[in-house]
Amino acid sequence: MSEMIWEPRRVAAVRADLPPGVTPSGTRGRILEASLELFAEHGYAGTSIRDIGKRVGINSATLYAHYTSKENVLTELIQLGHQELYTRLATAAAAATEPPERLAALVRAHVLAHAEYPLLTVVANTELHAVPADLIDGALKLRAACRTMLLDTLRAGIEAHVFDIADPILTALAISSMGMRVGQWFGPDQPYTAEAVADEYARLALRIAGADTRDAERK
Amino acid sequence: MSEMIWEPRRVAAVRADLPPGVTPSGTRGRILEASLELFAEHGYAGTSIRDIGKRVGINSATLYAHYTSKENVLTELIQLGHQELYTRLATAAAAATEPPERLAALVRAHVLAHAEYPLLTVVANTELHAVPADLIDGALKLRAACRTMLLDTLRAGIEAHVFDIADPILTALAISSMGMRVGQWFGPDQPYTAEAVADEYARLALRIAGADTRDAERK
């Protein structure tokens, strides 16, 4: 049971889910979703425009009526993925002020984003190298903002003496690593809900940060 | 400072390090190392045999005097990477009997393997999808053995009442996720030694597992 969780697929999910409101209408949107599925499963370099056309049900040449290049499709996906993650993290951070609550909210949002949009986060996290740096300026700025939110929260908790952290950078790396991999194993063939994973990982993050939750747990 | 830790490269390291004693001699070994560097940085599908030949300083056709195919080179790298990780984990597990000590030893070994051989672990972890399943039978069996070691250790600690774990599978996923990502940010342009990261991550893993280290820390 749950054996599939450990399989070394690039992604466990199969259907491309994009955040509501961002999918372009018509053929352009279907190209974007098909590309997301293929890039997630086979990688950007391992996917041809003919593969994309076949999945959409159009000739590969038709793609160029909607995007200037294959690279352009990937760039749009990467931007979408980073925008969605940043928006969720910023909303989560704004909803909690105390460091422990804010850390839990950030981790929950981080995990939920990776569990609800596994294909998108896998592509956004693994295919950045395939795009020239100037095309992903926006995504890199969003990444920087995301890690600043996490680090600032950890440091605020240290100053308030509610966290016990030896090295904020290593701690932040450990916490974000847990969440980033969720997109690679979370899918329909495992027994957890996204909410359950988010809740548990938030609890583990508080432990990592050395938050003293003994009183709360004894209640 | 330490900004490079967060950059979205596939790998931070640049030189291909292979475990001692496994690098083939002569041209075959140089092909293996060059392929490792290129697969790690650009991905398997993003690397051509002409790229490999250029880096080695041979004609691309010469590659086929040493390997039957490009796929064959990747398969050998994947096998090497899994073998090295498994050997280290098995050695670590054998050196400690109590669950907390064994968990710390496993995590230290896991992190050290990913920090000392970042290119190899990144390729072994991210390019499995590029090889037909029957060619990586051995690697998949080693993966299964590795996760069993971790899960068994967690369950032993639960039975012995020295761990406080809500869900062993999610806990194991969280702990292994921390270590697996080390290969993607650990490199010469960051301030930590492999030992320092291994020690700190082992400490965080004990916290994740709910090991009661308060007495030890108060000493």
Place this chain on the structure above:
DNA sequence: GTCTATAGATGGATAGAC
């Protein structure tokens, strides 16, 4: 906007000389 057809480059792999 979608198609057929194709240009032009590059891919993995082989043949055969040395």
Place this chain on the structure above:
DNA sequence: GTCTATCCATCTATAGAC
């Protein structure tokens, strides 16, 4: 074992008809 030369498939992208 290494090379040059090349086969043939596939690649991204474009041209032009409808």
